[in-house]
Amino acid sequence: MNLIAQTFNIIYNFKEIFTIMATFNLNINGKTQQVDVDPNTPILWVLRDHLQLVGTKYGCGIAQCGSCTVHMDGVAVRACMLTVASVGNQEITTIEGLSENGDHPVQKAWLEVDVPQCGYCQAGQIMTAAALLDKNPDPSDSEIEMAMNGNICRCGTYTRIKKAVKIAAATKTNA
Amino acid sequence: MPLKKTAIGRRAFIKNTSLAGGGLVLGFSFLNSCTDRQAQTMTAKEMPEEWFEMNGYLKIGENGLVTILSPNPEGGQNVKTSMPMIVADELDIDWNDVLVEQAPLNTDAFTRQFIGGSQAIRRGWSGLRLAGASARQMLIAAAAEAWQVPVGEVTTEAGVLYHRGSDKSVGYGEMAAAAAKLPVPEEVPLKSIDDFDIIGTSKKNVDGLKIVTGKPLFGSDIHREGMFIAMIVHPPAFGLRLKSIDDTEARKLPGIKDIFTIKVFNEDYEKTFFDTRSFNEVAVVVGNSTWEVLNAKKALKIECEPIEDATETRDRFGSKWEQHTPAGMESTADHFAQMEKMAVKGGVVKRRDGDPEAAFKKAAKIVEATYTAPFLAHNCMEPMNFFADVTSEKAELIGPLQKPEFTEQTLSARLGMPLENIDIQMTRLGGGYGRRSYAHWLVEAALISQRMKAPIKLIYTREDDMTDGIYRPAYLAKMRAGLDANNNLIAYHVNAGGIPESPLAENRFPAGAVEHYLAEEWTIDSNLTVGSFRAPRSNFMASAEQSFLDEVAEAAGKDPIDFRLELLDRAKNRPVGENNDYEADRYAGVLKLVKETSNWEKAAPKVSRGVSAYFCHNSYAAQVLDVVVENGKPVVQKVFCALDCGIVVNPDSAKNMAEGGIVDGIGNAFFGELTFKDGIPEKSNFDTYRMIRMREAPKEIEVHFVKNEIDPTGLGEPTFPPIFAALANALYRATGDRYYHQPFLSNKSPLMG
Numbered sequence: 001m002n003l004i005a006q007t008f009n010i011i012y013n014f015k016e017i018f019t020i021m022a023t024f025n026l027n028i029n030g031k032t033q034q035v036d037v038d039p040n041t042p043i044l045w046v047l048r049d050h051l052q053l054v055g056t057k058y059g060c061g062i063a064q065c066g067s068c069t070v071h072m073d074g075v076a077v078r079a080c081m082l083t084v085a086s087v088g089n090q091e092i093t094t095i096e097g098l099s100e101n102g103d104h105p106v107q108k109a110w111l112e113v114d115v116p117q118c119g120y121c122q123a124g125q126i127m128t129a130a131a132l133l134d135k136n137p138d139p140s141d142s143e144i145e146m147a148m149n150g151n152i153c154r155c156g157t158y159t160r161i162k163k164a165v166k167i168a169a170a171t172k173t174n175a
Numbered sequence: 176m177p178l179k180k181t182a183i184g185r186r187a188f189i190k191n192t193s194l195a196g197g198g199l200v201l202g203f204s205f206l207n208s209c210t211d212r213q214a215q216t217m218t219a220k221e222m223p224e225e226w227f228e229m230n231g232y233l234k235i236g237e238n239g240l241v242t243i244l245s246p247n248p249e250g251g252q253n254v255k256t257s258m259p260m261i262v263a264d265e266l267d268i269d270w271n272d273v274l275v276e277q278a279p280l281n282t283d284a285f286t287r288q289f290i291g292g293s294q295a296i297r298r299g300w301s302g303l304r305l306a307g308a309s310a311r312q313m314l315i316a317a318a319a320e321a322w323q324v325p326v327g328e329v330t331t332e333a334g335v336l337y338h339r340g341s342d343k344s345v346g347y348g349e350m351a352a353a354a355a356k357l358p359v360p361e362e363v364p365l366k367s368i369d370d371f372d373i374i375g376t377s378k379k380n381v382d383g384l385k386i387v388t389g390k391p392l393f394g395s396d397i398h399r400e401g402m403f404i405a406m407i408v409h410p411p412a413f414g415l416r417l418k419s420i421d422d423t424e425a426r427k428l429p430g431i432k433d434i435f436t437i438k439v440f441n442e443d444y445e446k447t448f449f450d451t452r453s454f455n456e457v458a459v460v461v462g463n464s465t466w467e468v469l470n471a472k473k474a475l476k477i478e479c480e481p482i483e484d485a486t487e488t489r490d491r492f493g494s495k496w497e498q499h500t501p502a503g504m505e506s507t508a509d510h511f512a513q514m515e516k517m518a519v520k521g522g523v524v525k526r527r528d529g530d531p532e533a534a535f536k537k538a539a540k541i542v543e544a545t546y547t548a549p550f551l552a553h554n555c556m557e558p559m560n561f562f563a564d565v566t567s568e569k570a571e572l573i574g575p576l577q578k579p580e581f582t583e584q585t586l587s588a589r590l591g592m593p594l595e596n597i598d599i600q601m602t603r604l605g606g607g608y609g610r611r612s613y614a615h616w617l618v619e620a621a622l623i624s625q626r627m628k629a630p631i632k633l634i635y636t637r638e639d640d641m642t643d644g645i646y647r648p649a650y651l652a653k654m655r656a657g658l659d660a661n662n663n664l665i666a667y668h669v670n671a672g673g674i675p676e677s678p679l680a681e682n683r684f685p686a687g688a689v690e691h692y693l694a695e696e697w698t699i700d701s702n703l704t705v706g707s708f709r710a711p712r713s714n715f716m717a718s719a720e721q722s723f724l725d726e727v728a729e730a731a732g733k734d735p736i737d738f739r740l741e742l743l744d745r746a747k748n749r750p751v752g753e754n755n756d757y758e759a760d761r762y763a764g765v766l767k768l769v770k771e772t773s774n775w776e777k778a779a780p781k782v783s784r785g786v787s788a789y790f791c792h793n794s795y796a797a798q799v800l801d802v803v804v805e806n807g808k809p810v811v812q813k814v815f816c817a818l819d820c821g822i823v824v825n826p827d828s829a830k831n832m833a834e835g836g837i838v839d840g841i842g843n844a845f846f847g848e849l850t851f852k853d854g855i856p857e858k859s860n861f862d863t864y865r866m867i868r869m870r871e872a873p874k875e876i877e878v879h880f881v882k883n884e885i886d887p888t889g890l891g892e893p894t895f896p897p898i899f900a901a902l903a904n905a906l907y908r909a910t911g912d913r914y915y916h917q918p919f920l921s922n923k924s925p926l927m928g
């Protein structure tokens with residue numbers, strides 16, 4: 001813990017060293033994308049500012065709300081605290097790359113249940129749900145709650161989200 | 176068919192020539208206007224080459240596709256679907272042939288282009304119906320003319336005009352050019368309610384596909400070539416103002432274009448109702464990218480100084496009021512002590528029926544309780560933001576806001592620019608709940624762009640957003656009830672106040688149902704700023720009153736639903752006093768419906784139930800909430816909700832809205848709280864500010880509507896206020912403790928271990 005704190009301090013004090021731009025070749029939604037950015041830039045801002053992939057949302061910046069959820073090699077991660085330097089050549093999938101035409105079973109279930117209200121949190125919710133179903137195609141209610149607990153929805157669409165996850169699970173297992 | 180004069184909202188029917196170029200609209204963007212279904216399938220019709228404008232709300236393509244403009248901003252209440260449904264029904268068109276677009280801000284063409292107070296559907300209803308009906312009538316007139324038959328013999332069905340006598344028919348699209356040239360009729364027939372075929376059926380969110388595929392819909396998604404990112408730094412505490420900034424370090428950081436300060440309003444500006452802002456002067460960091468600006472923001476040093484006591488005159492839609500802002504660094508502990516003191520002192524009497532003092536003296540039983548609620552932050556998931564491109568000639572603003580027509584005037588005053596040079600475009604709101612009514616950030620964005628001579632996007636961080644004020648006020652209410660020897664409620668006393676506003680609505684239930692009634696209120700000035708928050712005032716009064724009535728019913732030895740029904744019966748048949756602000760029948764109606772649908776007398780084993788009902792924002796809501804205690808933690812199993820909001824335009828989306836209010840209410844009742852220490856908000860992000868998460872949400876919500884033919888009223892707010900008390904009352908049955916003080920549970924984030 002102490003060591004981390006110390007390292008962090010050093011980074012902070014010698015910020016100029018770390019704010020030198022570097023070139024990264026990222027694998028995003030199946031395409032290689034080149035960006036020149038500070039290595040500490042969270043992948044969230046690389047997506048939104050540099051690649052105009054704005055489906056991934058900012059909600060808190062501290063991995064508490066899930067709005068920024070993307071997949072890294074198929075695992076749901078919070079893009080707001082994942083630096084571009086740590087991504088390497090791992091494959092990033094964003095909401096824009098989840099399916100070609102919005103026909104991923106989770107997206108279809110979301111439309112069927114008509115989940116969204118304001119919609120702002122929903123890309124993150126969908127990415128978390130899709131990663132859950134990849135790992136666990138037939139989750140129980142409490143497994144769904146567990147997996148989705150990191151995604152906040154101020155509009156309060158949780159009951160619909162849960163219903164949609166179950167529908168998506170059913171279509172996936174029947175497919 | 177009832178005839179309806181088109182004079183209501185007449186302005187909307189004057190052709191909007193800026194859009195139309197004389198009835199013909201060209202170059203309509205396919206992507207923007209295509210509904211999801213059509214984008215997906217595009218089976219029947221291609222995009223038309225020509226559009227014919229029938230009125231400010233709608234235009235018809237030569238092939239029969241119809242574009243309906245949704246006048247109000249969309250923040251999750253689904254008005255962008257429901258409002259066009261009303262137009263489409265009266266137009267008599269197949270919903271599959273409808274494209275929906277967000278209307279531009281045009282106060283000449285549309286009335287009341289804002290969202291708030293659950294009023295969009297209620298206030299839009301007549302105008303939207305007339306828009307559809309008058310266009311239909313113009314099509315009928317054009318067909319009658321073409322066929323040389325009497326107007327009365329032309330009928331319509333799903334976008335086709337018929338003359339049955341001569342077996343003629345033609346699609347709306349073919350008649351649109353001729354119809355668009357006709358004058359708007361003075362009077363038009365409206366459908367009778369039985370003939371509605373779109374209203375009352377569930378239609379999916381027109382933006383659903385865009386949302387689930389992550390298309391840019393929100394203000395924060397806007398990108399423009401050459402655009403800079405801007406952020407603000409505001410004083411860290413209420414009671415402080417900016418004195419100076421030291422940007423030496425921050426300026427050295429890469430990607431930073433400029434750092435300066437701006438004043439949101441000029442000192443001599445008379446602020447109107449929605450011009451609330453917490454810190455008039457803020458520092459601004461402008462740079463190339465969000466990450467670079469974030470870093471510079473951290474490196475920027477600001478110096479602050481205490482504010483002085485100030486009184487300013489503000490304008491509330493024409494009437495003036497004096498707003499006093501005291502100096503000082505306020506703390507939550509003092510707030511509650513001050514409120515206690517004020518409540519003991521008593522306040523301004525707002526209503527008195529009978530002789531309450533005497534009645535309390537002779538009461539056989541007196542029940543007393545004090546309820547409190549803390550400040551709340553809105554925490555829209557999309558933090559405040561706005562895009563601005565301001566030049567010396569014009570200002571273009573794009574983003575999420577609730578009251579564009581008021582904000583436009585504020586901006587015009589601030590920039591000294593005539594209204595016609597200001598163009599505000601509305602994006603989808605990533606939540607509003609009242610917060611986006613106070614669009615000081617739009618003014619900030621405009622000032623920053625003006626200074627930078629470039630397009631900019633202003634974004635607040637979560638911390639900026641949460642610590643920037645415009646909170647739900649803190650409240651306290653002391654309630655007292657007197658029962659006679661037969662357990663009849665004979666006296667009721669409510670003494671309520673808040674910082675800095677009172678939550679009291681003195682003419683609401685149980686006023687009118689109790690012989691001796693006293694309502695008084697008080698306020699305490701504060702330099703914390705407040706604003707509307709999902710049913711402002713009601714969200715606290717409902718929780719206090721409906722929890723209290725539960726306790727009174729218990730003291731009277733009566734079932735809590737029967738007790739309320741008894742009072743409502745009294746209010747209906749022998750009302751006390753005047754101006755009672757509810758219809759007793761409709762109030763009782765939702766209680767009876769929830770009693771029946773929840774099977775009230777027969778709760779499942781181990782389940783504890785609470786009931787609550789409230790009327791505000793023109794709709795009636797009653798709820799039964801079932802709670803079980805698992806491992807010492809309350810788990811909300813199910814909520815039954817009965818609603819009377821008149822005609823339900825889009826039932827499934829109305830249910831979604833009702834569910835949202837319920838979940839949000841349970842969350843705020845359990846966890847919602849913002850505390851202050853020496854003016855500093857003690858929470859600034861979701862690690863400490865606890866929001867409801869899926870695990871705490873009800874496992875199931877069942878919503879039922881009272882069926883009637885009353886003009887529709889809104890749903891953005893009405894399910895939110897009563898749920899606090901339904902939860903408190905259920906928790907009482909589960910735990911034996913009354914929950915007087917919000918939040919009911921601790922508020923530590925479950926993600927923080």
Ligand code: FES
Pocket residue numbers: 057058059060061062063064065066067068069078079080081
């Ligand atoms: S923005 Fe990443 S979790 Fe909230």
Ligand code: FES
Pocket residue numbers: 116117118119120121122152153154155156157251556605606
């Ligand atoms: S839909 Fe609005 S925050 Fe989830």
